[in-house]
Amino acid sequence: MSMAISIAVLASGRGSNFQSIIDGVNEGDIKGEIRVLITDNPEAQAISRAEKNKIPVEIIRRKQFKSRENMDLKIKEILDVHGIDLVVLAGYMKIINSKELLDSYRYKIINIHPSLLPAFKGSTHAQTDAFEYGCKVSGLTIHFVTDDIDGGPIIYQKAADISECSSADEVAGKILSYENEAYRRVVGNFSKGKYVVNGRKVRYTD
Ligand code: GRF
Numbered sequence: 001m002s003m004a005i006s007i008a009v010l011a012s013g014r015g016s017n018f019q020s021i022i023d024g025v026n027e028g029d030i031k032g033e034i035r036v037l038i039t040d041n042p043e044a045q046a047i048s049r050a051e052k053n054k055i056p057v058e059i060i061r062r063k064q065f066k067s068r069e070n071m072d073l074k075i076k077e078i079l080d081v082h083g084i085d086l087v088v089l090a091g092y093m094k095i096i097n098s099k100e101l102l103d104s105y106r107y108k109i110i111n112i113h114p115s116l117l118p119a120f121k122g123s124t125h126a127q128t129d130a131f132e133y134g135c136k137v138s139g140l141t142i143h144f145v146t147d148d149i150d151g152g153p154i155i156y157q158k159a160a161d162i163s164e165c166s167s168a169d170e171v172a173g174k175i176l177s178y179e180n181e182a183y184r185r186v187v188g189n190f191s192k193g194k195y196v197v198n199g200r201k202v203r204y205t206d
Helices: 016-026 045-052 068-082 099-104 126-133 168-191
Strands: 005-010 032-039 057-059 086-089 109-113 137-144 154-161 195-198 201-204
Touching: 005 016, 005 068, 005 168, 016 032, 016 045, 016 086, 016 168, 032 045, 032 068, 045 057, 068 099, 086 168, 109 168, 126 137, 126 168, 137 168, 154 168
Parallel strands: 005 032, 005 086, 032 057, 086 109
Antiparallel strands: 109 137, 137 154, 195 201
């Protein structure tokens, strides 16, 4: 039997992706335990999702720290204390750019972005961008986090046909349903050691 991995989730808001990972753990698709939810927003709906599942919550606010670098060092401290193997960014709205955090957790921090990267890289409203641009296809990308924002090696992508969508909200809703399903599956695959990283190429091994 393989060992369960220790997971930390960082989220700033609604937490639907966080919920899909909770469900994946509870239903046995993810061989892991969510050790902590870290959030920068005391109002985040993600907090009540954590509480319902007895997941410890750490609230860290930007104003508590002199710099974003210091905030990231606090995150690193929390991750270290919990012995975290995988850090899942699920709608975490701050940029992680501390070298110390990134170096210590290289290839252990993943993010989900609601576009087919590199389209709408760095955007916080990529679904609206895709709609307004008139894209017929958009989607989601799950990638490793590096100091290049939304530019780390790609782990998984899924395209969404948005040609029939009549609003940006409809695009966002369609992509979100794909996101929830994909993130859960990718984290599950991680927990089973199914990804091999070789530079920018991430290979899936079954
Ligand atoms: C998702 O669209 C994700 O791609 C983006 O932020 C949103 C978070 O949604 N990074 P939720 O909080 O997981 O519901």
